[in-house]
Amino acid sequence: MTDDSSRAFVPGHVTGFFSVHEADDPEQAGSRGAGLTLSEGVTVEVEPAVETSMQLNDEPAAIEAVTRVLGDLGVEARVTATTDLPIGAGFGVSGAAALGTALAANRTFDCGRSENELVTIAHTAEVEAGTGLGDVVAQARGGVPIRLDPGAPEYGRMDGVPARSRVEYLTLGERSTEEVLAGNTDRLSEVGVDMLVRLVEKPTLPTLLASSRKFAREADLLTPGVEDVLEDVADEGGEAAMAMLGETIFALGNGLTRAGYDAEACEVHPTGATLEMD
Template sequence: MSLSVFIPAHITGFFSIENNSDPLKNGSCGAGFLLDRGVKTTINDSSEFKFSANQGSDIVINEVLKYFDIEDSFEITQDIQLPIGAGFGTSAASALSLSLALNEFFDYGYSYNECGQIAHKSEVSLGGGLGDVIAQTGSGMVLRTKPGAPGVGEIKSFDENLFIATKFFGEIDTASIIRDPEHKKRISLNGHECLKKFKKNSSVWNFLKLSLEFSQNTKLMTSEVLSLVNNFNLCDDILGSSMAMLGNTVFAFADNKSTFKKLNIEGMNIDKLYTKRQL
């Protein structure tokens, strides 16, 4: 028997940290979007326990497995389709896809939200993204209006027919930023302001504008990211560009794939916005 679950990557444009002693309520508010690449977890029958992945380690896997009392032998394979530590929410996608796959493969009977809560608690425990899991249960562009795990927090999705270009310049340690008092204060102050403005005008253009303001005002943008963001924002056919939170990664939006392809930027990837329904 073999079973696979795919979860899309998630990039945050701006956010506020909303800490709570209850792991299920601990999280963030903000806005981001989903890509049509992400993490695919496959579980197969096996005579012994095995784990393999095209990148990364088994840290997230072991954290999720703590919530499942499994005596049978099986094999876990993960296809992580984007760089880890780059602001793509790959850790959350890894946790959520594994939780859902284990639940179905071994017939645990957990609800979708309960699987999401296992993934969210695993992320909180490891100091990963505070809002990626619940966002990855959405579609297209995702607004996180109430912090927490699936079934606790609240999101609103906006489906758009858009292409996303990304370029990765190196890893950023998410935990070191979201646990630093100065970073937390600056992030939440600016995140709340951006969230308030976006709720008044939930357009793609406003999302891109606020994401750029957030990355500049929080002083998280590196010089190499800033240089490419500025170049993107000078192009008439590009809707806007900013920095992935939290990753040393640039993202840009356009209506057509050809807009990015003609730029011939080395190391740039082009994805489509992930939506649960075809646009």
């Protein structure tokens, strides 16, 4: 990290279920739902530049939400993001990049914005870019967030499941969030609201995973490959679900390993996005 740059870490986030809520004001738009934040995440470094540019894992990248964040803050910067998480597979990488950029740019350029303001900027950028509806607010909170209301911090009430766990994940491929969100989401949202009620009544990790499995099936998002893995984990007595939106399975403990899969492992991240020390 250079003397005039700042760096932030944002946990990854997998959504188990959600409902879509549109609004004229993107700050009030978003999703309700629940998921897990992960100790694997995205590290974002921001430094002043004559012209804005971005790299993701040492490759030139163009993440619209990041560009929108910098535009909202009125700065030009070089943004360098690194992650070990799969891209485009339901881990909230674009949201993490946007939120990390907001936090790091605020310090680099002494923008004077509050934490909630920065989360709002990143959330709005994600919604307007069409790449996510609830990752940013979840990643700002950490833990096992439950999004009771849609929108940025001013509008979106949050709660959480008071638990931690080892988490395994397995990615079978990419899936376009934009394509799914651009389609008819009425049925998806109806099921998502039902699952939210179910989780709020019994806020435990097993309820989250069971509700997520039911959501994927009833919202017609479950793919054959993911379904096969979920069945294998269940046969071994494990708890697993499909990440929204991606060809990804996440499981508690060592559920995927016990079922014979070569899975990556991390933990539920106990806190939200943070700036790194100078």
